Amino acid sequence: MARKKTKTKSKSTKQPKKISFKLSKQQKIVLGSFLFLLGLALLFSFISYFFTWQADQSTLHNLSDRSVESQNWLNKFGAGIGDLFIYQGFGLSAFTIAVLVTLTGFYYFFDKPKKSLQSFWFWGIIVMLWFSVFFGFFADKNPLLGGMVGFELNDFLQDFIGMIGTILVLVFVAIVYFAVRLKITPEHIGQYLKSKKQAISSEFNTEDSDESEFVDTAFDKDNIELPVEENTEEIEEPVLKTKPAAEPEPTPAPLEINKPESDENFEIEIEETVEEEEVDENLSTKLVQDFGEFDPTLELSNYKFPSIELLKDYTKGQSITIDQEELEENKNRIVDTLKNYKIDIAHIKATVGPTVTLYEIVPEAGVRISKIKNLEDDIALSLSALGIRIIAPIPGKGTIGIEVPNKNARIVSMRSAIASPRFQNAEMELPLTLGKTISNETFVVDLAKMPHLLMAGATGQGKSVGLNAILTSLLYKKHPAEVKFVLVDPKKVELTLFNKIERHYLAKLPDSEEAIITDNAKVINTLNSLCIEMDQRYDLLKNAMARNIKEYNAKFKKRKLNPNDGHKFLPYIVLVIDEFADLIMTAGKEVETPIARLAQLARAIGIHLIVATQRPSVNVITGIIKANFPARIAFRVTSKIDSRTILDSQGADQLIGRGDMLFTQGNSLVRIQCAFVDTPEVEKITDFIGAQKAYPDAHLLPEYVGEEGGTSLDIDASDRDALFMDAAEVIVTAQQGSASLLQRKLKLGYNRAGRIIDQLEAAGVVGPFEGSKARQVLVNDMNGLHQLLNNE
Numbered sequence: 140m141a142r143k144k145t146k147t148k149s150k151s152t153k154q155p156k157k158i159s160f161k162l163s164k165q166q167k168i169v170l171g172s173f174l175f176l177l178g179l180a181l182l183f184s185f186i187s188y189f190f191t192w193q194a195d196q197s198t199l200h201n202l203s204d205r206s207v208e209s210q211n212w213l214n215k216f217g218a219g220i221g222d223l224f225i226y227q228g229f230g231l232s233a234f235t236i237a238v239l240v241t242l243t244g245f246y247y248f249f250d251k252p253k254k255s256l257q258s259f260w261f262w263g264i265i266v267m268l269w270f271s272v273f274f275g276f277f278a279d280k281n282p283l284l285g286g287m288v289g290f291e292l293n294d295f296l297q298d299f300i301g302m303i304g305t306i307l308v309l310v311f312v313a314i315v316y317f318a319v320r321l322k323i324t325p326e327h328i329g330q331y332l333k334s335k336k337q338a339i340s341s342e343f344n345t346e347d348s349d350e351s352e353f354v355d356t357a358f359d360k361d362n363i364e365l366p367v368e369e370n371t372e373e374i375e376e377p378v379l380k381t382k383p384a385a386e387p388e389p390t391p392a393p394l395e396i397n398k399p400e401s402d403e404n405f406e407i408e409i410e411e412t413v414e415e416e417e418v419d420e421n422l423s424t425k426l427v428q429d430f431g432e433f434d435p436t437l438e439l440s441n442y443k444f445p446s447i448e449l450l451k452d453y454t455k456g457q458s459i460t461i462d463q464e465e466l467e468e469n470k471n472r473i474v475d476t477l478k479n480y481k482i483d484i485a486h487i488k489a490t491v492g493p494t495v496t497l498y499e500i501v502p503e504a505g506v507r508i509s510k511i512k513n514l515e516d517d518i519a520l521s522l523s524a525l526g527i528r529i530i531a532p533i534p535g536k537g538t539i540g541i542e543v544p545n546k547n548a549r550i551v552s553m554r555s556a557i558a559s560p561r562f563q564n565a566e567m568e569l570p571l572t573l574g575k576t577i578s579n580e581t582f583v584v585d586l587a588k589m590p591h592l593l594m595a596g597a598t599g600q601g602k603s604v605g606l607n608a609i610l611t612s613l614l615y616k617k618h619p620a621e622v623k624f625v626l627v628d629p630k631k632v633e634l635t636l637f638n639k640i641e642r643h644y645l646a647k648l649p650d651s652e653e654a655i656i657t658d659n660a661k662v663i664n665t666l667n668s669l670c671i672e673m674d675q676r677y678d679l680l681k682n683a684m685a686r687n688i689k690e691y692n693a694k695f696k697k698r699k700l701n702p703n704d705g706h707k708f709l710p711y712i713v714l715v716i717d718e719f720a721d722l723i724m725t726a727g728k729e730v731e732t733p734i735a736r737l738a739q740l741a742r743a744i745g746i747h748l749i750v751a752t753q754r755p756s757v758n759v760i761t762g763i764i765k766a767n768f769p770a771r772i773a774f775r776v777t778s779k780i781d782s783r784t785i786l787d788s789q790g791a792d793q794l795i796g797r798g799d800m801l802f803t804q805g806n807s808l809v810r811i812q813c814a815f816v817d818t819p820e821v822e823k824i825t826d827f828i829g830a831q832k833a834y835p836d837a838h839l840l841p842e843y844v845g846e847e848g849g850t851s852l853d854i855d856a857s858d859r860d861a862l863f864m865d866a867a868e869v870i871v872t873a874q875q876g877s878a879s880l881l882q883r884k885l886k887l888g889y890n891r892a893g894r895i896i897d898q899l900e901a902a903g904v905v906g907p908f909e910g911s912k913a914r915q916v917l918v919n920d921m922n923g924l925h926q927l928l929n930n931e
């Protein structure tokens with residue numbers, strides 16, 4: 140067991156420093172220039188080989204002899220390589236190799252997408268072999284044309300299918316090449332021939348008529364029809380009449396001429412369909428081909444994830460010790476206690492967890508589970524140990540579970556949880572490892588799926604450690620570009636360590652100095668700002684026709700969304716509130732409303748809430764909050780009522796503390812021993828991240844002007860923004876008073892757009908702020924706007 144553990148650890152320690160097989164820009168330049176020059180060397184060698192091969196033939200066997208000289212431009216290298224590729228190889232078509240190598244070098248040097256390169260090589264080799272075999276027919280006249288390979292292949296084919304068969308094979312390969320590679324169809328050839336024919340006949344006719352020459356150059360499209368018109372002049376009389384009318388108005392003429400010549404006009408429609416096929420490649424695929432997919436981590440591309448070594452291993456050398464004596468003692472107590480209630484046991488099984496052992500009991504046939512369930516309290520009392528929990532029945536099994544705390548509890552270190560393959564291989568948006576279950580499995584959940592988490596527990600039972608474990612999990616899995624934290628810490632001490640990673644991972648209001656919010660008044664602004672961020676993100680999602688942040692970001696990475704339309708990569712935002720009770724006591728409804736709004740709506744746009752409280756009373760965890768937090772964690776609480784408030788069932792009052800917790804995501808309860816991460820470990824991790832290159836500032840949330848901030852109606856007309864007039868026109872034309880409209884149309888930042896909206900409100904162009912709705916536009920048209928502003 141212990142050996143197994145060390146194995147997984149070493150595996151995961153390597154994980155953060157992923158070995159990438161992608162070439163860096165510099166490596167691509169080096170490789171590209173090497174291949175490009177090598178291609179040129181091949182080209183020169185081959186050209187020269189054709190003139191010098193006879194003279195150099197005798198030197199080929201003495202290549203190592205320095206006194207011997209070759210005539211090839213690239214001396215012995217050229218002579219050797221020319222002999223290998225041309226004489227021994229593919230003959231004249233060996234030039235394809237030189238061209239392909241040069242082209243590959245060019246692609247690497249300029250970092251072009253390599254997809255088309257593969258097809259160049261594939262078809263290039265086919266063309267080379269084709270010509271080589273084709274020239275094989277002339278091997279006795281000039282062996283250099285097809286080379287040895289061409290001769291041998293040709294000979295081989297002729298032995299089996301004869302000369303005619305070989306020619307037919309070559310014709311077939313050529314057709315495949317034209318049809319698949321060049322996409323040439325018989326229709327194309329027909330059209331080409333027809334247009335050639337017409338061009339030639341039109342040339343003839345233009346020589347005949349000076350007048351038509353003038354019309355030809357003026358109307359490009361008519362140059363086919365006009366000569367036809369003149370041809371008919373000789374044959375049919377009625378057309379003759381149309382001609383003078385056609386001269387002043389060129390358009391009706393072809394209409395009438397089309398009838399007798401209608402056979403020749405089919406091709407126009409066919410041409411159009413071919414064009415559509417070619418336009419098929421859309422802009423985003425082209426952008427992806429040219430620049431590759433958008434990489435949000437590019438700005439901090441050298442960012443290194445913290446290594447597992449920064450975490451302490453509390454269980455070093457300890458494996459799970461099964462105390463047989465303890466097990467036996469507990470078993471006897473359980474069997475005896477149940478016997479007292481006349482419940483016989485058919486089978487009993489124990490699973491030893493880190494802090495608790497689960498005894499699974501199968502009662503004798505005929506014993507009703509409801510009987511045991513009714514006796515739950517009495518059994519717990521008889522066993523008289525703290526932390527006993529009875530699960531009757533265990534969901535999904537026909538057994539009854541009795542959890543009894545171990546005499547010697549084991550700490551589950553964060554290190555082992557992070558190192559577990561379950562966490563390392565988790566393909567989740569926001570993976571969290573909370574600790575280990577009773578069966579010693581690492582428990583990993585996706586915060587994005589929860590989508591919000593409510594945590595409660597009496598003081599000293601492990602809440603802060605739990606929060607740290609959650610944040611640590613995300614730090615070990617997510618790049619700073621992918622997730623941002625908004626931390627609210629009224630206790631001012633619990634989360635301060637995260638200040639060090641402010642410019643990597645934290646988000647804050649634009650005007651605040653500290654990213655970690657400790658002041659309750661600021662929490663209200665931050666929550667409202669998050670609501671604005673949520674509305675803006677919904678606007679972006681709507682415009683991008685994406686249903687959630689995952690789809691949106693996937694589209695953005697594939698360059699299907701234009702950054703000029705305000706689109707950007709959206710990081711997940713995790714809002715952590717410690718001591719929620721304190722916040723509700725001081726701010727009440729003002730925080731409850733935005734929290735409820737966020738909890739109800741924010742899941743799709745990637746804002747997730749983690750709310751922790753010491754007192755899970757109903758006035759703190761109100762119905763509306765509870766309804767939107769299906770995922771809950773309960774550490775030990777002091778009363779059954781508190782347990783019911785948080786979990787909707789009892790059990791949390793029976794826990795033993797020190798990270799012993801119950802987790803629910805809707806229905807069944809899972810008992811977990813929370814992973815332990817101590818403050819010095821968090822400090823090491825934040826130090827490690829903080830020492831690396833960071834963004835210039837923390838991630839800025841949208842500005843929120845609180846009600847006490849006034850509506851800025853006192854803005855002086857002379858202080859107006861330079862784009863004030865443009866903005867007013869945009870708003871009046873669109874009849875929509877929203878800052879995001881200005882942002883898009885005038886390419887402004889959110890703050891400037893917001894200021895202009897305030898100025899427009901002061902000028903009477905738009906109405907007052909109406910929450911998430913766009914403001915009302917008070918001016919109906921441009922005239923009204925000019926009148927209003929002139930009268931100021």
Ligand SMILES: Nc1ncnc2c1ncn2[C@@H]1O[C@H](COP(=O)(O)OP(=O)(O)OP(=O)(O)O)[C@@H](O)[C@H]1O
Pocket residue numbers: 550551596597598599600601602603604605753797798799812813814815816
């Ligand atoms: N998962 C755990 N494993 C082992 N010990 C733990 C664990 N979690 C907490 N403890 C112990 O319990 C102590 C208190 O934990 P913690 O500070 O997280 O409590 P808390 O619930 O945040 O308390 P408060 O609400 O007063 O801040 C820790 O110092 C630690 O010794």
